[in-house]
Amino acid sequence: MAAPLTADQIVRALRDEGVTVVEVRGWRTNNRNHVGKWGPVHGVMLHHTVTPKSMSAVSMCFGGTGDLPGPLCHGVIRRDGTVHLVSAGRANHAGGGDPDVLAAVKNESYGTRPPASNEHQGSAGAVDGNPHFYGFECENLGDGKDPWPAVQVEAMVRASAALLRAHQWGEKSAIGHLEWSDWKSDPKGPDNVVSMPGLRTRIADRLAHPANWTPGTAPKPPAPKPPVEDDMQPIDVWAYRNAKADAASVAAGHGHIPDAYGHLVQTHQMVAGLVAAVANLTARVADLEARNPS
Numbered sequence: 001m002a003a004p005l006t007a008d009q010i011v012r013a014l015r016d017e018g019v020t021v022v023e024v025r026g027w028r029t030n031n032r033n034h035v036g037k038w039g040p041v042h043g044v045m046l047h048h049t050v051t052p053k054s055m056s057a058v059s060m061c062f063g064g065t066g067d068l069p070g071p072l073c074h075g076v077i078r079r080d081g082t083v084h085l086v087s088a089g090r091a092n093h094a095g096g097g098d099p100d101v102l103a104a105v106k107n108e109s110y111g112t113r114p115p116a117s118n119e120h121q122g123s124a125g126a127v128d129g130n131p132h133f134y135g136f137e138c139e140n141l142g143d144g145k146d147p148w149p150a151v152q153v154e155a156m157v158r159a160s161a162a163l164l165r166a167h168q169w170g171e172k173s174a175i176g177h178l179e180w181s182d183w184k185s186d187p188k189g190p191d192n193v194v195s196m197p198g199l200r201t202r203i204a205d206r207l208a209h210p211a212n213w214t215p216g217t218a219p220k221p222p223a224p225k226p227p228v229e230d231d232m233q234p235i236d237v238w239a240y241r242n243a244k245a246d247a248a249s250v251a252a253g254h255g256h257i258p259d260a261y262g263h264l265v266q267t268h269q270m271v272a273g274l275v276a277a278v279a280n281l282t283a284r285v286a287d288l289e290a291r292n293p294s
Helices: 007-016 058-063 099-107 150-167 196-207 237-249 260-291
Strands: 021-023 043-048 075-077 083-085 133-138 174-176
Touching (some): 007 021, 007 083, 043 150, 075 150, 133 150, 150 196
Parallel strands (some): 021 083, 043 174, 075 133
Antiparallel strands (some): 075 083
């Protein structure tokens, strides 16, 4: 049961992922929460807008169309790669879809594609996806011929990864509208550009790196692990001590520099020598006194 992200959390997640975010005036309170619950959320859904280059889809997605009240998504991904946020709550974007697809997304339990959808808005077995999916509308005619700029596709990958990362979901929690409803075809375009399996592969690659990663750059090397007991070889303590003593014994001009232990050994040897010398002197004094009593 995942609670939806707050508006601030959405903005932070997108910007952390390197997305250029535009906050449309009023987007934080623009929602359809009055018609039904928003959440729990289970994934991200991608769409196309069916709009030409000469038209911005932002106002349409914010306010809706004549027969479909807005907001129509949470963010509009423009052709220049900017993401315009239009809602932080329930939005009219997913509609009815297949419950088997919802279960597969929730459990991330499918292969390259979710199970085929056999349901759509108004069909007997459909479930409403609007409470459960974030939606991104991507500006494109959706005719399979309109080009998808690389910067826009990169924004689609980053925006999806940002929300998945925030929820600690994997790439299989991102689907296209065509995978949700058997009536839909979006996002439509060349398979090597906007196919959902291909996009999920790119999303997975992002999720395997830090949020600020840019493809083509080497990731920062991981910090070295502090040594732990299991990583260390056993030490022969007596061999170690003997090596230290050997080093100390040749320290005076034989190419070895004594360490602290070597100095300790030398000091011990000097003290022992002094003790022996004092004992010898004491014995000699006693002998002299015995020979020359006063």
